[in-house]
Amino acid sequence: MSSGITLTAATRQNLLSLQGTADLLTQTQNRLSTGKKVNSALDDPTSFFTSQALSGRSGDLGSLLNGISNGVQTIQAANQGITSIQKLVDSAKSTANQALADKSATTSGTPATAAVLTAGVGYQGSTTAASDGTQNFASVDGSGTDIGSTFTIFDGTNTSTITLNANTLGGLTSNLSKVSADTVVTAINNQIANSATPAAVTASKTTDGRIVFTSTDTGSDAGITLTNTAGTVDIGFSDFATVATAQTATGSDAKNGATAATAEGAAVAGLATGGTGPDFTGADDASFTIKLGDGPAKKIELNTAADATLGAIDDAKATDLATAINKQLNADTGFKGKVTAVGDDTTGKVTFTSTATGSDQKITIDASSAATNTDIGFGAGATAKPVVASGAGSASGTNATRTSLAKQFNTLLDQITQQAKDSSYNGINLLYRSGTDAKENSLKVTFNETGSSNLNIEGAKLDSDGLGLTSITGGFQSDDEINKALTAITAATSQLRAQSSTFGSNLSVVQNRQDFSKNLINILDTGAANLTNADLNEEAANSQALSTRQSIGISALSLANTAQQGILQLLR
Incomplete structure (x- = not known):
């Protein structure tokens, strides 16, 4: 609806121009006060919502x-x-x-000793009886009907059965009719090593032909028990008969320190170099059992049936027996790594030694009591008894330091x-x-x-x-x-x-x-700001220009009104 007021064209033009300038000035002043050129979606929808998204992600990451x-x-x-x-x-x-x-404790104390079983000198033939230490292997011929020697070794835990015959010595010597102490020791150690539960014992031979069994552990609780079964050949621990009595050896305690149990068989002339050892190509059998601690006994079979390698040996030595024994001991998880047999062809001895130290190891060797068994230093027959070797452990002398x-x-x-x-x-x-x-x-x-x-x-x-x-x-x-x-x-x-x-x-x-x-x-904040922030320098210049334009507009409007006032004066 018209106001009913009539304005001249010049006045109206000046008024419209002044109103536009005022609007621009208001917008510029708003940008200067907020610092933004886009304050709402109405200003620039694309820039506004893009800026909001960037700012939102920036806030989430923050x-x-x-x-x-x-x-x-x-x-x-x-x-x-x-x-x-x-x-x-x-x-x-x-x-x-x-x-x-x-080392103050161990140097001032008394060393422990390992239990050692040492056989008597001798190697018994198939029909000739002899006391320990007097037997020899000369009359033993494995190619004949001799059974050999069988005994068990018990170390307090495990038992190994040792059988010495053509089967167990055959692969260790070329002459089964002349088996040396070294061959016997090797066969014994092999059988200990291959036992299901190897005794912690090793066999070895002394310089005078005796077979020795040694526990690999030490202390009064580490020992060797050797039990013969009757056999034809005595390897030094007893002569023939039908009943065997176990032989036991125990090491001494020590105030400090520890040693391994060792069971040493008797020296057997036939097992030494130059002697006539068991003939395992025949029926000689030197089997025995060996036990470690309180464990089950392991039978070491030294005969052709148990060890085909012995079948080729007609003159077995201590080392041949040790090899055959170790083979059987190592095949037994209970004895593997715990007992080792060592043969000494010089002395004709087989020695069993436990590979570990401590006071809980014991080696027990039981030779066969059978009248047809071959003695390899641990006895066979009536006087045969288990050979027990116990190592020694620390008993006193505690080191305060x-x-x-x-x-x-x-x-x-x-x-x-x-x-x-x-x-x-x-x-x-x-x-x-x-x-x-x-x-x-x-x-x-x-x-x-x-x-x-x-x-x-x-x-x-x-x-x-x-x-x-x-x-x-x-x-x-x-x-x-x-x-x-x-x-x-x-x-x-x-x-x-x-x-x-x-x-x-x-x-x-x-x-x-x-x-x-x-x-x-x-980066996100900068991007969001670039979309919405105003250039304050530009807006300040705009504000100054608009203020000037507004002043000019007001002056122009005033001049237009002055012209109308002149006409009014004429009418008066």
Whole structure:
């Protein structure tokens, strides 16, 4: 609706121009006050919504930066914990080495002795009886009907049965009618080694032809029991008969230190070089049983039926027997690596030695009591009895210095566990968990707003148990205990280094993503600002120009009104 007021064209034009200038000035002043050229979707829909999207993503990434930062600090806390734990492990290693270097207990004490069974001199023929030490192998011909020698060795745990005949000695000598002590020892050791449960005993031969069985363990509880069965050939531990009585040998205790149990057979002339050993090409049989500790007995069969390699030996020596015995002992998981037979062709002796030390090893050797059995130094027949050899272990003379160092070692292990427990950050501990589930102390670091980019960091169990470090219970009194601790420490050090390397790689990844996220946020914010922010310099210039234009417009409007006032004056 018209106001009814008539304006001249000039006045109306000046008024419209002045109104436009005022609108522009208002817009410019609004941009100057807000700093933005786009304040709503009405100003520029595309720029407004694009800017909002960029700002929203920037905000999401900004909120993730806190989690990334916590991840960095958690890994750094774990890495610092590993550094501290490594120092404690190094201290424990130093303590163990110090204990190992302290020999005051063992040097002042009485050394332990290994149980040794030594056979009497002799190698009995098929029909000729003789006392221990007087037998010889000259009349034994394996190509005939002689059965050989059979006995058992018991070390307190395992038993090995030894059979000496053409079967078990055949592959050890070229002449079964002249089997040397060395051949017999080899056969015995082979059979001990190949037993299902090898006795911790080794057979050897002395310079005078006696076969010796030695336990590989030491102490009063480590021994050898040898029981013959009746046989045709006596290898030094007894003569023929139908009943065998076990022979037992026990080592002496020591105040400090430890030795292996050894069962030594009697010297058998036929088992020595130049003698006429068992003829295993025939029916000679020198089998026996061997037992380690309280374990089951193992039969060592020294005959052609059990060991085809003996079938080619008609003059077996101590080394031939040892080879055959060891073959059978090594085939037995209970005896393998625990007992070794050694033959000495010079003396005609077979010796059994336990390969381990300690006070719980015992070797028991039972020779055959059969009248047709061949004696290889451990007896056969009526006087045959089990031969028992016991090693010796530490009985007294505790080293106070080592005891003190063991306590220090255990204290360090406690500190390692405590250090692992204290290496947490913001409730997350990458070095300790109470159970075995890796999820218990894992860390997930998210890198983008959708959660599709992340890093799962698995923690570890690096307390003393997790590192495989166990408390010392023996007071570091034996070198074996110390060496086991040092081996565990070496493994723990490798584990710590590997875990430190893993955490280092994880930290590098997280820090890299942290820097990337910060830079990306800056890029997003800059992009959003470029779409909406006003150029204040430009807007200030615009404001100044519009103010000038407004002043001119007001003046022009005033001039137009003045012309109308002149006409009014004429009308008056």
